[in-house]
Amino acid sequence: MIRQAFSDLFERLGSTSRRGIRPATLRESSLRSRIMPTPIPRELILSLQHYPDTSAKDVSSMKPCVEVGEWVAKYQLIAREKGPNATRLHAPTSGTVQAIEEIPPAVNGQRARLAIRLLTDTDERELPLEPPSDYRSLAPEQMIQLIEDAGICGMGGAGFPTATKVRDALEKGVKTLIINGVECEPYISCDEALIRERADLTVQGAELLQAACLADDCVIVIDNAMPAARQALKEKLQGSAIKLQVVRRRYPAGDERQLVKAVCRREVPNDGHPTDIGVLVQNIGTAVAVYEAIVHAKPCISRIVTLTGSALLTPKNFDAPIGTPVQHLLNLCGVNENQHEFTIRGGSMMGQYLMDQAAPIEKTTNCIIASNNAEIPEREAEQACIRCGYCEQACPAQLQPQRLLASIRNEEWQDTVELGLDDCIECGACAVVCPSRIPLVSYFRAGKEIHNEDHSAQRQSRHWQERFQFHQYRIKKNQEKARSAKVAAQSAGEEQGFSRDQARMEISAAVERVRRRREALARETGHGEEKS
Amino acid sequence: MMKQRLASSSPMQFFPLQTSQIMLLVILATLPAMLVATWFFGYGVILNVLFATLVGVLCEATISRIRGRSVRATLADNSCLVTAVLFGMTIPPGTSWWLIVMGMVFAIALVKHAYGGLGQNTFNPAMAGYLFLLLAYPLDMTSWHLPAAAMNFNSASSPLGWQGFLQSLGCLFPFLPLLGDSLTVDGLAMATPLIESKLAAGNAIKAALEEGTGLFARSSETGWELINFAWLLGGLFLLVTRLISWHIPLSMIASTLIMSLLYYSPSAVAVLGTPYLHLFGSATMMGAFFIATDPVSAATGSRAKIAYGIIIGVSLYSIRVWGSYLDAVAIAVLFGNFCAPLLDRLLAPRKYGHPGLFSKLLGDITTGKSSP
Known part of the structure; x- marks a missing residue:
C-alpha cells in the first residue's frame, strides 16, 4: 500500500502526465446534418478478411456459408469465423450472391482478399429475428453468446471481436467498464453523432455490457469538445449508476491505454491488456451494436461512417450497410470533382490513402475523407x-x-x-x-x-x-x-632437464675434448706444425 | 503526384513549423540584443554578424559539396545562419576578418560537418568556434576596438554615424585604407560579454550603478546589463512561441542564482560578485536562452534538460569564481554538451506500462528478487 503510494509519487515526478498533441477539431462540417440512412446500393462487397490490414497470408479469415447464385435474406448468416480473431458476417439486405472472389487491396500495404459480392434487390426481405423474451434476466454467458452471434467487433477501428474480449473480462473479473466516446482524430465525428442522436441506446448498451462482464462500475468517457453530446448523455444518465467523465481533448486520448490511465490513474502493464488490471474498454459504437444484439437479436449489419473533407458538398454521417462501396457514399454527399484529389480511409492521423474508390465500408471503417492538397498539403x-x-x-x-x-x-x-x-x-x-x-x-x-x-x-x-x-x-x-x-x-622435456646452460656446458665440454685430441695428435706427430 | 501520396502513410497533418523556419525565428529573437549591442558598440556588431554569415554560408556550401550532398538542401535548413549570428555576437566588435574566418571555419567544418553535419554534432558550433579563438588568441578576443565615439561617452558624435561605420569597417578589414589620421579608433582591453567579473568588471558595473548613469547613456558597463535584458526578451519570445521549453533556461538561471546567493557576501563582492551581476552582468542570459538550448547538442527529455541546465549553471558559477579560464559560459555549455548523451540515457522517461526505476528498486528490496 505504502510502497504503491511511494512508487506512484516518484514515478509522477518528472514525467509529464499529459502528453500527446492537440490538433484542431474539424468535425463541425460533418455534424451539421443528422445521421443519414443510406439507400441500399446496387451491389454490396462483403470482405471476408476481418482484419483490414492484416499481414496474414490467408486471403480470408471467414469462411463463406453461402454459394454463388444463392438468394440470401436480410440478417442471414453468410460467413463464419475461421479462428478466434474474427467475427461472423450477415447479409445487410436481401439479394443474390453474385460472386465470391478476390478484390483488390483498398489501401497501400494490404493484400488481396476474398469477398462476397451481393447483388441487392429492392425487397429487403428479412429473416424473422428472435429477440429474447426478457433480456434483463439473461445470464452473462447468454448475453455474450448473443454478441458473438451478432458478429460484433470493436467499432473504434481495431476490430477485435467483442464477444472474445468480454468473455476474457468475465473470466478475469473486471472492476471498471470504460465506454470510449473520446474522439481524438480531427475529422472523425461518427461517435459524437451517435451520442447526440442515440444517447439512450448508448446508455442501455453500456448497461448491458456491464451486466455481461459483471463490472462493478461503468464510466462513459467523452472529450470536452462535444458539448451537445455531453448534454444528451447527461439527460439520459439521470438516475443511472453509470458515471460520465469528460477528458481534455488531446490526441491520442481515445487510445485504449491512454484512456485507462486518464480514468483509473493506472497504467496498463506493457506486456498485458487492460483486463489484467481489472478494466474493460469498449467503444461507444460497440455499445449501441451490443444493445441491438441483445435486445433485438439484430446482427451487426451497418455502422456509422463519417464522410467529410473539403471536396464534399455536404459532409455528413451515414448509417451505412457493411459492404457499401465508398463511391456510393461519396456520390450521396456530392463530390466537387475539381477539388477531389485523393481519398483517405480513417482519420488524418492514423488513416491511409484509399487506392480504390469501389472499396467497401467495413465494420472498422469509421471515416472517409475526400480532400485535396490545399486542405491537406503533402509532407x-x-x-x-x-x-x-x-x-x-x-x-x-x-x-x-x-x-x-x-x-x-x-x-x-x-x-x-x-x-x-x-x-x-x-x-x-x-x-x-x-x-x-x-x-x-x-x-x-x-x-x-x-x-x-x-x-x-x-x-x-x-x-x-x-x-x-x-x-x-x-x-x-x-x-x-x-x-x-x-x-x-x-613438461616431459622439462623433466629431462634440458636447458640452455646445460647445452652451453655440453658444447664447451665437446670443444675442449676436440682441442685436447688435436694437441695429443700434434704431440704424436712431433713437428707436424712446422712441416705444414 | 497521386502515386507519391499513395506510397506515403499517416499522419497526414503536420504542425506548421519546419526546422528551417525555427532557425529563422531564433535569428529573429536575437534581434533585440543585436540592436542594443549596436547602440552601445557601433556597427562592429552587425558587421561581425554579416561577415560571419558570409563565411559560414561559403564554408557550409563548400563542405557539403565535398561531402557530396546537395548544397541547396544543406543551406536550406538555415542552421549555419544561427551559428553565424551567435558567433558574430560573441566575439568582440572590431575583431579582424581573419579571426572571424578561422573561428567560423572551425565551427562549421570541424565542429559541425566533421561529426556528420546538422544533428550529429556533439558540441555547439558557435561556442566551440569562439572557444577555439579564445584559447588560441586570448589577447585579440579580449580587446575591443571600438569607434572613438563609442568609447567617449560625452562625445558629440554617435558611433552610429558615418564615421563610426567607417571606423568599424576599418577594424574588421585593417587592410582597407579607412583608418586615416582623422579616423582614430580607441582600443580597450576589457571583459567581453562572456568574460567575467573577477576581471574587475564587477567593480566597474557597481560604480556605474552607484553613479546613477542614465540607462541608455552609452557606457560599456551599463551596456552589458541592457544587452542581457535584450537577450532575456528574445529568450522570452522563444519561450512564448514554444520554440524552446522552460526546462534548460530556468534550471540554468536558477542554479546560477542559487550558487551566487549561497556564496554571496557583501565584503567579497569584488571577488564573488553579486547575484544580480551573475545574472545580468555577463552572458548568462544569452547562454541560458540561446546557447544552452541549442537542441542538437543539448539534452532532449524534460528531466534530462533540467539536469543539463543545473550542470551548466553550477559549472558556470564555479568557472567564473574559482576557475582560471577567461570565459565561463562557453566552457560550461561545452561541458554540458559532454554530459547530454549520458543524461538522455540515464534520465530517459519511464515508458508507459513499464515499472519505473524507483518501484524497480523497491521491488528488489521488498521482494528480494530482481525485477525482469
Whole structure:
C-alpha cells in the first residue's frame, strides 16, 4: 500500500502526465446534418478478411456459408469465423450472391482478399429475428453468446471481436467498464453523432455490457469538445449508476491505454491488456451494436461512417450497410470533382490513402475523407533530425522517438527493444510535431517489421545455430585435447632437464675434448706444425 | 503526384513549423540584443554578424559539396545562419576578418560537418568556434576596438554615424585604407560579454550603478546589463512561441542564482560578485536562452534538460569564481554538451506500462528478487 503510494509519487515526478498533441477539431462540417440512412446500393462487397490490414497470408479469415447464385435474406448468416480473431458476417439486405472472389487491396500495404459480392434487390426481405423474451434476466454467458452471434467487433477501428474480449473480462473479473466516446482524430465525428442522436441506446448498451462482464462500475468517457453530446448523455444518465467523465481533448486520448490511465490513474502493464488490471474498454459504437444484439437479436449489419473533407458538398454521417462501396457514399454527399484529389480511409492521423474508390465500408471503417492538397498539403521534404525533443514531449507511450530513430537507422535492434519499439502504439504524434518532417512512425512500423522478420529467421536458424555451436564446441574440445598433449610433452622435456646452460656446458665440454685430441695428435706427430 | 501520396502513410497533418523556419525565428529573437549591442558598440556588431554569415554560408556550401550532398538542401535548413549570428555576437566588435574566418571555419567544418553535419554534432558550433579563438588568441578576443565615439561617452558624435561605420569597417578589414589620421579608433582591453567579473568588471558595473548613469547613456558597463535584458526578451519570445521549453533556461538561471546567493557576501563582492551581476552582468542570459538550448547538442527529455541546465549553471558559477579560464559560459555549455548523451540515457522517461526505476528498486528490496 505504502510502497504503491511511494512508487506512484516518484514515478509522477518528472514525467509529464499529459502528453500527446492537440490538433484542431474539424468535425463541425460533418455534424451539421443528422445521421443519414443510406439507400441500399446496387451491389454490396462483403470482405471476408476481418482484419483490414492484416499481414496474414490467408486471403480470408471467414469462411463463406453461402454459394454463388444463392438468394440470401436480410440478417442471414453468410460467413463464419475461421479462428478466434474474427467475427461472423450477415447479409445487410436481401439479394443474390453474385460472386465470391478476390478484390483488390483498398489501401497501400494490404493484400488481396476474398469477398462476397451481393447483388441487392429492392425487397429487403428479412429473416424473422428472435429477440429474447426478457433480456434483463439473461445470464452473462447468454448475453455474450448473443454478441458473438451478432458478429460484433470493436467499432473504434481495431476490430477485435467483442464477444472474445468480454468473455476474457468475465473470466478475469473486471472492476471498471470504460465506454470510449473520446474522439481524438480531427475529422472523425461518427461517435459524437451517435451520442447526440442515440444517447439512450448508448446508455442501455453500456448497461448491458456491464451486466455481461459483471463490472462493478461503468464510466462513459467523452472529450470536452462535444458539448451537445455531453448534454444528451447527461439527460439520459439521470438516475443511472453509470458515471460520465469528460477528458481534455488531446490526441491520442481515445487510445485504449491512454484512456485507462486518464480514468483509473493506472497504467496498463506493457506486456498485458487492460483486463489484467481489472478494466474493460469498449467503444461507444460497440455499445449501441451490443444493445441491438441483445435486445433485438439484430446482427451487426451497418455502422456509422463519417464522410467529410473539403471536396464534399455536404459532409455528413451515414448509417451505412457493411459492404457499401465508398463511391456510393461519396456520390450521396456530392463530390466537387475539381477539388477531389485523393481519398483517405480513417482519420488524418492514423488513416491511409484509399487506392480504390469501389472499396467497401467495413465494420472498422469509421471515416472517409475526400480532400485535396490545399486542405491537406503533402509532407515537405525530410530534413536532418536536430534532436529538438518535440517528439519526446508528444509521445503518449513516453518513449524517446529521436533515439529510436537513430537506433533503427543504425539497425541496432537490441537498442530498439530497450528503447521500447514494441511499446510504440503508432499514433503518429511524433511525426506530426517533427519540424524536420521525418516520417518517424513509418520508420517505427518498418523497424517492427524488420525486427520481427529477424526474429522469425532467428527461430528458424536456431536449430542450425545449435548445430554450429556444437561443432564449435567439438573443435574447441579437440584443440584442447591436442594442446594438453603438447603441454604434457613439453613438461616431459622439462623433466629431462634440458636447458640452455646445460647445452652451453655440453658444447664447451665437446670443444675442449676436440682441442685436447688435436694437441695429443700434434704431440704424436712431433713437428707436424712446422712441416705444414 | 497521386502515386507519391499513395506510397506515403499517416499522419497526414503536420504542425506548421519546419526546422528551417525555427532557425529563422531564433535569428529573429536575437534581434533585440543585436540592436542594443549596436547602440552601445557601433556597427562592429552587425558587421561581425554579416561577415560571419558570409563565411559560414561559403564554408557550409563548400563542405557539403565535398561531402557530396546537395548544397541547396544543406543551406536550406538555415542552421549555419544561427551559428553565424551567435558567433558574430560573441566575439568582440572590431575583431579582424581573419579571426572571424578561422573561428567560423572551425565551427562549421570541424565542429559541425566533421561529426556528420546538422544533428550529429556533439558540441555547439558557435561556442566551440569562439572557444577555439579564445584559447588560441586570448589577447585579440579580449580587446575591443571600438569607434572613438563609442568609447567617449560625452562625445558629440554617435558611433552610429558615418564615421563610426567607417571606423568599424576599418577594424574588421585593417587592410582597407579607412583608418586615416582623422579616423582614430580607441582600443580597450576589457571583459567581453562572456568574460567575467573577477576581471574587475564587477567593480566597474557597481560604480556605474552607484553613479546613477542614465540607462541608455552609452557606457560599456551599463551596456552589458541592457544587452542581457535584450537577450532575456528574445529568450522570452522563444519561450512564448514554444520554440524552446522552460526546462534548460530556468534550471540554468536558477542554479546560477542559487550558487551566487549561497556564496554571496557583501565584503567579497569584488571577488564573488553579486547575484544580480551573475545574472545580468555577463552572458548568462544569452547562454541560458540561446546557447544552452541549442537542441542538437543539448539534452532532449524534460528531466534530462533540467539536469543539463543545473550542470551548466553550477559549472558556470564555479568557472567564473574559482576557475582560471577567461570565459565561463562557453566552457560550461561545452561541458554540458559532454554530459547530454549520458543524461538522455540515464534520465530517459519511464515508458508507459513499464515499472519505473524507483518501484524497480523497491521491488528488489521488498521482494528480494530482481525485477525482469
